[in-house]
Amino acid sequence: MAEILVLAEHRRGALRDVTYELLAKGREITDSGGLELSTIVLGSGCSGFAGELSNHADRVLVVDHPDLAEFNAEAYSKVLVGVIAERKPRLTLIGHTSCGVDLAPALAIKSGLPLATDCIDLSLDGGGLAVTRQVYGGKMNVEGVLREAEGHIATVRPATFEPGEPRGEPGEVVSLEYPAELELVTRFTGFVEPPPGEVDIADAEIIVGVGRGIKDEKNIPVVRELAEALKGELGCSRPIVDKGWLPKDRQVGSSGKTVKPKLYIASGISGSFQHVMGMKGSDLIVVVNKDSKAPLFGFADYGVVGDLFKVLPALTEKIREFKGSG
Template identity: 45%
Template sequence: MKVFVVAEHRMGELNPVSIELLNLANAIKKDSSVAVVLGKDVKGFADELAKFADKVYMVQDDSLENYNPETYTDVLMQIFAKEKPDVVLLPNTSFGIDLGPYLAAKLNAPIATDVVAVDASDGLKVSKYFFQGKLMTDLKLKEADTYVLTVRQGVFKEGEEVNGAVEELDIKPSKPARRQFVQYIEPEVGEVDITQADIVVTVGRGIEDASNIELAEQLAEMLGGVVAGSRPVIDNGWLPKDRQIGISGKTVKPKLYLGLAVSGAFQHVMGMKDSELIIAINKDPEAPIFGVAQYGIVGDIFEVVPALIEELEKIKG
């Protein structure tokens, strides 16, 4: 089984999810993992991808400087005509959600989106969530020559280096694209990617009011982390949607997850259970979050957190 990964990069940066996809590719391959990176001046990206892929195909052309589904599909299909993939992996980002259906249609391939697990031992089975994360389903895709999958970010962070080779292909789009890139619109200042943070301080319903999130922000600043929230916090509008952890939000695997008044509902736990160290503070001794935490404090966060901040200030001098 040859598993191809289409790398995503934007504004001079390789999206780390591309490495996550290669970790998955190496886990399910029976033959080889192949990364494909398209763009202009992407040799640095190709070298980085080669650490985790058996082979990297690099195509450089001015017309590929910015992502365009037409030109990307054009070039990828030329590559696939030379070497047929059994599985094509893309990130479940705006990039992959856009490109995936294009490729599936051209390849006449089944497509599954936002998958969180893949089993290639007997055919191809994937796991994904439905109904805003309330139901997880295992799907067995119909037998086909090629499959296209978009994969949730933050799920496959662990993997070993492979150290493959980079091969530059002399391929260009066969025709001009009908649509043209105009510009990138920068996100608002202050937005963070919680999936890439080493320390995540998460607030739950027990934070009681938006004004109290400042307490979590103080603690996160002391620790060098970011603030995230469970679904009730997001639904109340106390934090933006991109800070939500859980099945209907984002999956995180930080070095430290600190939960403040987070009850630990199943939907939330599925988004953070693989964190390296989980510490929970909740006044309810029966809160489910204690079932996954390595360390827990049964107490009121409005008493415990200020005391914790005070001790951190002493340590930092």
């Protein structure tokens, strides 16, 4: 039976959330289209992954080799091109992560298959693939259909779909050979850890996040004062770090920290998926943004459409009053 193939992503011994999100979307598509759901894990000593993944798919394909211990786009594409040529999956799903972005275009070229990137929704459309993508910083969605082809490849934006629950009946685990003739010119040499900072915002219970809406470094105290009044920590979006206004250890997001505070107040942050990936697990999310169409409002428990330079000082004052220190 034809299948949908999900590439399992892992890093430093753990499967990444996006894998379960892709499996949930893959299951939704297979259920409506009479297809099977397979997942493929490329790794070294990865029987643990296979067992875990078998609770989410009809079939787990495993390629186990020391060259695959950590992500290597060259090795992955060389292995996957063979698997796709042989199995001809109707659709191959890959996370739109730094790994997926590195891998998918080369894989599509080598496989001769159409590719849609950064999809936020997708469904089979006859022999084609209907996809939804975002444009203008997430303010508009674009729907399109990829032409009919033997198969399609799509990268899917992380944090878009809810991860699926394990199923009662585990799928089969199938070992595939690592191609003996592979000669790699790239190799994984190691992870580079950022230098330890003063605070680890990953442990903070309250975070006030600041984004490009703050406009100037000299305005950062407006946000810092609210964080201090709440006895919380200051977090930020990446442009704030790129400009050198706050240190890297304050950055929230896919290339920064993943935080899960009880309260996350985002001020002047638009809500790129890279930022959302780092804070969507917060218990309570409050968004302050002057643009009512800012994508981050879609994740907010409470939203304030307004100027942060008016809203934040008023909030700081109220909190100080409430705590009896103002």
